Amino acid sequence: MIIFWQTLAKAIALGSIYAIMGLSFVIIFKGTQVLNFAAGALSMAGALFMSILVVDRGFPFLPFTNPLAPADGETAGLALWIVHLVIVLMIAALMGLVIERVAIRPMVGQPLFAMAVITLGLEIAIRPFNLDATAISGRSIGVPWGTETWEIGGAIFPKSYLAAVVAAAIAFVAVFFFYRSRFGVAMRAVAFDQEAAMAQGINVGRVFAIAWALGAALAVLGAIFFAMSPWPPAGTVSLEIHPIWVFRVLPVIILGGLDSVAGAVAGGLIIAIFEIFAGQYLSQWTSILGPGYSTIVPYLVMLVVLLVRPYGLFGTEEIRRV
Amino acid sequence: MKLKRLLALLMVFGVIAAACGGSDDDSASEETDTTAAAAEESSDDDAMEEEDDAMEDDSPEPAAEIATDFGVTEDEIRVGINADLSGPFAALVSEIVESQVVYWEMVNEAGGIAGRNVVPVILDSGYATDKGIENYEELAQESEEGVLMISENTGSPITAAIAEDANDDNILVIPLSWASLWPAEENSAILGKQTTYCAESMNGVEWLKNKVEGDGKEAKLAIISRPGEYGEDGHVGAQLAAEALGIEIVYNGKGEVAGDDRTAVISQLVESGATMVWTTVTPGELADVFGQAVSQGFEADWSGNGPSFSYPALLPTDLAPAFDQYYWQSGYNTVWNGNDSPGMQQLVSEMTARRPDAVLSDSYITGWIEGIMVQTILEQAAAAGDMTREGVVAAAQDVTVDFMGLAPNQAFFGEYNDILVRESYIFDIDATAFDLQPLSAGTGSSGLIPIEEGYVGSALASYVFDGPCI
């Protein structure tokens, strides 16, 4: 039973991170009809900024020292860490704005696929700079709670699990309220029909910008919580893991539907539960399933769901008029 | 209008061409100047270089008597390096290459080998097999652009991919890989240095067993490895040791550390109740498995093959205290300032003098070892009067390389069981000592503290190999 609860907690925590990442994809897709393949490089860059700010006590791109940073050899307290997190998210939003302005805005009206491939190009172009910034294969992001755990009735839960769930909840609530706001309504109108929205006096360019700023910030948020202790790179931004983990989020948004906010959250949790529980409870069949089988569980779930529902569980079915 | 523009363009090209042509000569003369200057400088250097000079005097001086084919001219020996400078092992390998380059600077200033300067030709494979093969073909071409031998070839996969060609082409290759395949007879041109993953695992498991039993616990072994030659090689060694020493294997995760989600491995490991864990993985995989197992309250003594652990990748992370407590690193040679041997003194003084801004690293030793190997072999070839590619391979048969205390001395050809190096090194991890300083500071540590130098376990000492473990 202890193992069950530990596994469930792990699945929910991983699902929360998938959900944050999924929200990032959905917001950007909803606002600008772009599937953001650059999320991997973008989010890793953001997580590296966090490391530069908190651990190196520097500032990305600029030769200044960070005046807020904790003293040499100390880790940041929770409040200070959150302040830095907010700063990084703001930098991430700025990066989103720049990408939107430089690469996405000129492409308005082009086929969906062309826009998606532009982001693929960005991913390839940004990635070497990430490699450059890590220099060695791992970099800590200076989490105040480190590898600490709680023990409840014999079961052990890393504190990072709760942090991920809290972050996902905050992100979901923020996106939810954003949806109800003026901008959110404008975004949904733009998603429905760009020209009609423009005719109604909605500033489509601004909607694009906001979608990318918000999407980039969410992607970085996901990456930072993925860089905490129990997850693969073990408390670091890692070259091995971070550039590719975004591809594990693709099944999440497909499952939920590319344009559904609720779908991103549900998809994240479902995929994570399948992945983690398969890893935990099918492990005695590894010789049949092959080593590392749990890595492809999300894709298998995705394939099965798509056979039944080609637009995901919550996605809008494209109405095809003849 | 158009014609004028065209003319102008042509003139510009003409000017550039002239500049190139003229400057070519300049650079050539400058080069000779610097070599001359270097030769002068070398006369007033420290004892180590005098030793090199002494070696130099023994070898036959007149260049005309030495037979050559590719990669050797009157004043140059081209040595190829097919390295991963931008892939997953870039941090490690670039330091290895850097120290080898420093080694050649030192040798060249002391007069080179057989009166020739050693010129390293460095190509980047990015750890991609196809790129590695392409690089090999470029280095092995039979023209003045080819090299005499390859002094470093990063990684088991790329070495395995080129091994057959290298044997056919008679190009001596020093792999950056400790797979137990290389000392085998059919790999006549692949010069496996130091011990093998397989033998290292046997030593490591025995050491762990003694450690665990010394702490009053029962030795129950879990072995986890990644798929591939490296993983399999290390895994087999651990199994052999367990068999020989009668250790119970409670979890056998052969090749199971694969993919990005390792929940299955971790859950089985934790449930197995192992008291000692042997790993043959990469640092990223180790961090994942080790970190999650420890966070689930799994307490055991861990160790693994050298490449499993990497201090620059893992000691800056949140897991550093856990590694300090539970992990023991195994290795093939000593660490920076790990002992007082003449080799270490030479390495430390040369690196510090020539690269004062470089950061302290244990990888420099590997580069230095490669340098010593190449120099010994090439001098042997020069003494035999045959510096063709074939001659170099033949020379490697006859030498026993003295690593001056950096690693166990080694000969490379003979019966597998006779030439296998059995010594390995075991280090304690001290996370508080971990402090990477520039070399000029003269302080700092990689966090690896030697416990055993040249350790040979009883199981390995008595084991008779009739060939590679895999």
Add this chain to the structure above:
Amino acid sequence: MSFGRPLLRTSYEADAAILPTWFQKGSAIVALLGVTLMALGFGPLEAIPKFLLGNTWINPVTITVVFAIAALGINILVGVTGQVSLGHAFFMGTGAYTAVMLGGNVGEEESWKACVPFHDNMGLLAEQGECGLGLPIWIWLPASGVVAAAIGVLVSPAAVKVRGLYLAIVTVGLVFIGLHLGRMLPEWAGDFESGRKWPKLDLRLWKEETPLVEMTEDGKWFGLIHLSEEQKQFFFLFSIMLLMLWFAKNLVRSRTGRALQAIRDRDVAAEVMGVPEFKYKRIGFAISSAYAGIAGALFASLNGRVSPVDFGLLLSVDFIAILLIGGAGTIAGTMLGTVFVELLPEVVEKFTAWMATKLDAGGPVGLISNFLLTEGGEGDFGPISIATVAPGWPMSTFQWNFVIYGVLIVVFLIFEPLGLFGVWLKVRNYWKGWPFSY
């Protein structure tokens, strides 16, 4: 042969011809002749690739020829049928492994038995990577295409139902599943990292000792002409590519080709016109996969050794980039794109190496070199590192190649959505109307 206006066609035959104008016919002949002479080592022509790619230029060029075959395949799926797939690497892998199973080394026993994983007492695969039937190329090459096509049809139920970006992501899943299979089946794929050996390129009638046409040693070919190993491989692969090119060109002109294009342009309209959408999507998928399979088999044989990790997502992305940079939907664009994407990194590398020799040269070249390159010394700046310093700023040419590659994709999509083919159209139209602007 009409010397009239380029777009004026006076007969149906002229309109449907593979090379409709005298200019296209002429340039095709010139290109073929040029490539042949170049590969034969004809001095003046060889000077160009030698300058751009160095002495071993024929190696990257041969790889490019193989990639061109795969690119033709992705063009049929993405450019002609309009179905975006990132799964091309998976089908290349399928073809490659079919090739090695049929043509690979024969183990102890000459049968499929060698392929059954046999574990010795250490739990090791005894005959690892030694399973194959040793069949000749004329069996394994077509078979690799057929098997890849069959697998394409097998997965098509999931693929034809989903549209647009959903399809792109499903095919990403395919690549990851392929990687997992590579790990699961070491007796097929060999070592996960270092792979296994592939059958060498040579043409045998059956399993006889001396091949009919050998391509593994320098020497006389057909007793006629002395060629190096690389030249032989190049000519062999180049003729296969021409065959595939001819087929692709013909496909587009056929009934099937027109149906595929109808689906690309508007699937609903196509169905109304009586083109069964699912059926033709499946056909497009199968043909594209067959191209990928054949290219994968040749790629692996040419390399001599390939591992499952080589058929990863980045390979698929390569092909999408080739299409976009070349110009999707056109054969000429596909060819241009392949040459550009595959050879540019080599050129950049060689160019950097050349500049490095000019560092101390002075003059404008020396100045530019000094500005761009750095050896890592004190006060030496420049974005490209030629020293062996650890990863970090400045970056190596290898890393810069990725940046250039990514930026090129973005720039082409923004400024020239039709790719290099679009550039060519502009040039052609300019000269067509010259001296008037339209």
